[in-house]
Amino acid sequence: MGPSLVCAGAQIMATRFDLAEGRNTWSRFVDPTAPDGSSFDEGAIIGTDRGRVYAYEADERQMADGAGPLFTYTVAALAADTGKVLWRTRTALGQTASVPDGEHGGATAVPEGVITLYGDQGDQYALLDADTGEVRWKRPKPQVADDCRLRAATERAYLICTTGRWHKGTARTSVSQLSTATGKPSWTVEAKGALDVLGQDGDHLVLADTVSPGGGLTLVDVSSRALTAVRVPAEQSDAAGAYLVRGTVYLTRTSGGVSAISPRTGRTLWDSNSTVERPGPPAASATHVYVASPSGRVAALNAVTGKVEGTRSGRDDSGSADNTSGAPLTLVGDALYVPYGERSVYTLDVRDL
Numbered sequence: 001m002g003p004s005l006v007c008a009g010a011q012i013m014a015t016r017f018d019l020a021e022g023r024n025t026w027s028r029f030v031d032p033t034a035p036d037g038s039s040f041d042e043g044a045i046i047g048t049d050r051g052r053v054y055a056y057e058a059d060e061r062q063m064a065d066g067a068g069p070l071f072t073y074t075v076a077a078l079a080a081d082t083g084k085v086l087w088r089t090r091t092a093l094g095q096t097a098s099v100p101d102g103e104h105g106g107a108t109a110v111p112e113g114v115i116t117l118y119g120d121q122g123d124q125y126a127l128l129d130a131d132t133g134e135v136r137w138k139r140p141k142p143q144v145a146d147d148c149r150l151r152a153a154t155e156r157a158y159l160i161c162t163t164g165r166w167h168k169g170t171a172r173t174s175v176s177q178l179s180t181a182t183g184k185p186s187w188t189v190e191a192k193g194a195l196d197v198l199g200q201d202g203d204h205l206v207l208a209d210t211v212s213p214g215g216g217l218t219l220v221d222v223s224s225r226a227l228t229a230v231r232v233p234a235e236q237s238d239a240a241g242a243y244l245v246r247g248t249v250y251l252t253r254t255s256g257g258v259s260a261i262s263p264r265t266g267r268t269l270w271d272s273n274s275t276v277e278r279p280g281p282p283a284a285s286a287t288h289v290y291v292a293s294p295s296g297r298v299a300a301l302n303a304v305t306g307k308v309e310g311t312r313s314g315r316d317d318s319g320s321a322d323n324t325s326g327a328p329l330t331l332v333g334d335a336l337y338v339p340y341g342e343r344s345v346y347t348l349d350v351r352d353l
Contacts, residue, residue: 003019003020004016004017005330005345006048007339007345008045012343013028013055013057013076013078014053014078014083015083016053019337026083028055028076028078028083044102044103046101046102046107047108049110049111050130051079051081052077052080052086052130053078053079054075054107054114055078056074056075056106056116057074057076058072060072070093070094071094071095071097072090072093073093073097073098073100074088074089074091075107075128075133076133077130086133091107091117091119091126092117092119096121096122097120097122098117098119098122099117100114100116100117105148105149105150105151105160106149106150107150108151108152109152110155110156110157111130111155111180113130113136114128115127115157115178115183116150117141117150118135122141123140123141125138125141125183126138126139126183127183137182137183139183139184141159142161142174144163145174146163147161147165148160148161148162149161149196149197153197153199153205156177156178156222157178157180158175158176158177158197159178159185160174160175160196160207161176162195164194165210171192171194172192172193173190173193173194173195174188174189174190175191175195175207175220177222189220189225191207191218193209193211193215193218194209194210194211195208198242199244201247201263203223204222204263205219206244207220208242212237213239213241214232214236214238214239214242215232215236215237216230217249217261217263217266218230219263219264230263230266232251232268236268238253239253240252240254240325241280245281245283246284246286248263249262250284252280254278254325255273256274256276257273257274258272258279258282258289258306260303260306270305271306272308274308275308276292276298276299276311276326277293277297278325278326279325279326280294280326280327280329281328283331284303286303287302287303288303289301289302289303290350291326291329292327292329292339292340293314293326294324294325294327295316295340296314296316296326296341297311297313298312298353300350300353310350311353314340315340315341316340316341327339334349334351335348336350
């Protein structure tokens with residue numbers, strides 16, 4: 001199978017595009033057998049691994065007694081080359097069920113399968129076997145936590161749980177590396193703040209505050225479990241998003257501002273006005289950083305100086321009034337793949353920017 005781009009969205013559990021031709025090779029819709037009366041259905045990609053695409057689908061319908069919505073969440077494994085459903089496992093059914101959404105920490109892919117929030121009350125996490133989708137183990141979530149997220153970095157799984165999130169100055173986050181054999185924590189450390197994992201830089205996990213992404217970074221040495229708090233200049237505190245790409249943390253603002261930060265020192269490498277409204281997660285090469293708006297407007301920034309060296313107009317302004325940010329970009333060689341609108345992707349040669 002050649003290089004491909006896999007997407008998901010409203011009514012689409014997953015769909016694959018051939019990167020060479022832009023041809024849609026297969027699509028899998030959210031379960032068409034769902035009962036009538038569903039108020040919405042959506043899909044999202046959890047991850048890919050060893051020829052499989054892991055996705056989830058959600059269905060919401062009103063309960064018969066009118067007491068409120070009933071949510072059904074299902075995780076599926078699809079063959080990456082054909083889209084064939086290899087297995088489908090329901091993870092939750094209920095009003096308080098947790099969404100197995102990779103973006104927000106409801107599930108993550110590891111070589112052994114998918115670790116997902118689980119149970120009709122959303123009070124467990126479980127490993128779904130990569131080959132069969134069967135539950136290999138399940139564990140209770142910490143009861144004292146306000147919020148727990150599942151993350152992965154360098155094929156290791158982590159459970160990130162925060163308490164006191166909404167009380168200024170009291171939030172604390174536990175970071176647990178999970179054994180994929182049992183689900184039990186191999187080790188746990190605790191740090192100040194409502195933190196989430198951005199990724200791993202060398203032998204350090206890099207975490208940022210979810211309430212104030214530009215408020216500072218926390219590093220966890222995965223070998224010694226030593227914690228390091230990294231201060232970030234105060235002027236970065238208004239950042240809306242934080243992303244670790246190619247060893248640099250990029251802070252984005254809804255106004256279009258982008259800052260490059262050293263994760264080890266917190267030093268600002270550069271600040272730039274990207275000219276792109278509500279930029280989403282950036283992509284980066286050795287020479288440039290690329291950001292895009294919800295409408296597909298793209299800017300190319302010099303990776304060393306932050307100077308805007310090229311732009312491309314957007315394709316769809318229909319969502320310009322909402323508060324969403326741009327979708328994640330995919331860079332393969334000199335080809336940049338830019339999602340925009342609800343169900344559209346276009347590609348451009350970055351050498352033409």
